[in-house]
Amino acid sequence: MSTLTTAAGDTVTYDHYGPADAPGVLFIAGAGPTRADDPVTTETARLLGESGVQAVVHDRVGRGDSPAAGPVSLEREIAAIAALAATMPGPVALVGHSSGCAIAMIAASDMPDLGGLVLWEAPLGQFPEGAPAWWAxxxxxxxxxxxxxxxxxxxxxxxxxxxxxxxxxxxxxxxxHSWIPDGTALARVEEDGVAARLSGITVPVLAVVGTDTFPGMAEAADAIADAAATGASESLTGAWHSWDPAVMSARLAALVQDGR
Known part of the structure; x- marks a missing residue:
């Protein structure tokens, strides 16, 4: 367990796995989870480390071991992602989960050495009135x-x-209060349009859903893949909005080590 201070002044706690000179993966949780109650992501990161890939799992600002009082802005969460990515010297792939996908999409545009963008079950286009109205x-x-x-x-x-x-x-x-970045990001991505958000990303963009998923998720993944210059959509073993750690770690390792 390590800590760092972001440019916004927040203290963020994280776990690092794998060799320091390897390509990296940074997981971005959706609304709710902490490291302590998300063993699936922790196990995925541990397996990545064993396969020779760096992986970082953090408690998002205002959660778990990264406490922060009151509302947390999207900008503070983006500052945390930038600080965490800087701990890994090589290319870093962002892996968003659920609403964390929208945060990852926004953070990716400012990443100096982005190695890939992986989006697990992004809930885009899932609100009947649209995400901006829902979030308002x-x-x-x-x-x-x-x-x-x-x-x-x-x-x-x-x-x-x-x-x-x-x-x-x-x-x-x-x-x-720690879900504000999620809602803000979902509304912003839908308002801007997925294609506009992904237009400047030239590294692989992989939209993934579980083999047992919620209605609309597969369609959202296909839309993301179609909007990205180097996009693809896939289905991997998973259910109830979560993935199988062994399958996911193998897929992420192939992406960052082999570019596929």
Whole structure:
């Protein structure tokens, strides 16, 4: 476990796996997870390290061992990603999970040595009224201090048991403050358009879904692949919005080591 201070002044805690002179992979979680309650990503990073790839898993700003009081902006999360990527000297591939895909898409445009962009089940085009309108409603609840309503509005359309689990968290409902980067990024990517966001990216862009996934996810992956100059969409072993660590680590290793 290591820590660093970002350009925005936040302290971020992370775990590093693999040799320091190898290509790197930086995981960007979606809304909610910390290192402690996301063993799938940790195991994937450990397997990558064993295969000769650097991998970094961090607690996002305002979560777990990266505490921050109050609302967290997207810009602060982007600063954390930049600082973490700088700990790996070679090309770094960003791997976004769920809403973390939108954050990764925005961060990728400013990465000095981007090695690839991998997006696992990006929830783009999943809101009937569009992400900008959805996020405006969530933001209104946050601004008014209605944090429980904000969490409920954020979770619209998701399995109800996920919300039940969140309610048992000691950080509920304040955890919504660390979801602000997610909502902001999803709204911004949809508002700008996926093609505009990916237009300047020349490294491989891989949109991935699990073999057992939610409605609309495969279509979103295909749309991302079509919008990117070097895009592809694939299905890998996974279910319930998560992946199989052994399969995912092997796929990521092939991408960063062999460029395929």
């Amino acid at each position: 409603g969530v933001e209104a609840h946050i601004a008014a201090g209605r944090l429980e309503d904000a969490v409920g509005a954020y979770m619209v359309g998701m399995p109800p048991e996920w919300l039940d689990e969140l309610r048992r968290s000691p950080s509920y409902p304040g955890l919504i």
